[in-house]
Amino acid sequence: MESLGDLLKSWPTGQKITDQAEQKLAELMADPLVARLLDKHPELDEQAVRLNLNRVYQYVTEYRNCTNCPGLEKCPNDFEGHYTLLSCETVNDQPQIYDRKVSCKKFIARRNEDQIKSRIRSFYVDETALQNGYSADEILFKDPKRTEAAYQILDYIVRTKEAGLQQEGLYLAGTFGTGKTFLMCYLLHELAKAGFSGAIVYMPEFVEDLKSMMHEPGKLRETVEMMKETDLLIFDDIGAENLNPWVRDHVLGSILNYRMNRKPTLYTSNYGLDALEQHFSFTSKDGDERHKGQRLMDRIRPYVQVVMVTGDNKRGRK
Known part of the structure; x- marks a missing residue:
């Protein structure tokens, strides 16, 4: 899966890249998944999303991949059978976004079946x-x-x-x-x-x-x-x-x-x-x-x- 960093590198330099980054931020802020994240963690604001743009982008992209899952063997996410989950903690009065990889149901089912066969x-x-x-x-x-x-x-x-x-x-x-x-x-x-x-x-x-x-x-x-x-x-x-x-x-x-x-x-x-x-x-x-x-x-x-x-x-x- 292409990360936001890789995507930005492929864009032109200068003011145009700033404009496109702002456009990507606006798209993420309008995404229903990000809206639910902000509702769950009201301490987060646009600035927190901006500072964690790559994490939030990956979270949204992998969620969409899982929604339209092509099967475990063709999983487009960074780690086969896993998706990014975000959490938030406040450190020194500043909200911090953390990401972790979570196994999907298909991966867990295959792992359990492999354990049975073993x-x-x-x-x-x-x-x-x-x-x-x-x-x-x-x-x-x-x-x-x-x-x-x-x-x-x-x-x-x-x-x-x-x-x-x-x-x-x-x-x-x-x-x-x-x-x-x-x-x-x-x-x-x-x-x-x-x-x-x-x-x-x-x-x-x-x-x-x-x-x-x-x-x-x-x-x-x-x-x-x-x-x-x-x-x-x-x-x-x-x-x-x-x-x-x-x-x-x-x-x-x-x-x-x-x-x-x-x-x-x-x-x-x-x-x-x-x-x-x-x-x-x-x-x-x-x-x-x-x-x-x-x-x-x-x-x-x-x-x-x-x-x-x-x-x-x-x-x-x-």
Whole structure:
């Protein structure tokens, strides 16, 4: 934005510049915004405005810019998403005008949204599900068949906001495309707004990536520690991964063992709990190991509320 000083520099010198400066002062004094400023601070007079011409000019110009806001990305003000606000104090019987920069509503909204997003980590999950806005009406009524499950999600969110992290997580079970991941992303987004951190992990791709991390112990340790410590951990589509004993016993087992009685772990799956136990009991390397599957389930089953998500398959629909 061009300041009044820059504007004056572009004018001719001599008497003409004085005349144009007086004209600009007259325009400012006639501006309704300046009139409101003078009404609010009757101690101000034309001389005070004259001595602070640049401040008052910027105040008026930025207010007009905000009134006709072209959007945060095209903000014409000196500092994106901020406008000048004037205040007045009397010092030694002389009125003094002070200016300060104030964040606009759009800037505050974007900053708040950035803070929300910074609390959520996503591993192999389509981030558009986390970036899109949500509404309770959409959650409840987009598919009447899943309304009961949606109410249980909303109840969990309310309980967590009111009482803090729950010891019990959620286990969303249901057929393909009923919106289990969508509901979990909504839960993460709402609780991130309340200050909780979270991570959502798409299990099939995560397990494949873990195998390559065997050769990167630093990265593996950092990932596992983050999943242990985050407030809310969601394993998305658990049961669809191709497990090996190391992932099951040393990675998943370690994460779940740490989180028991500390922080809730949540899941989405096409399997019920009994079917998931059978899945964990068999690996391509060691075959049937029922006791190891049961041991892992002992870290899941007692710590979740099962929510059945019914409805139509929405994948591929426009």
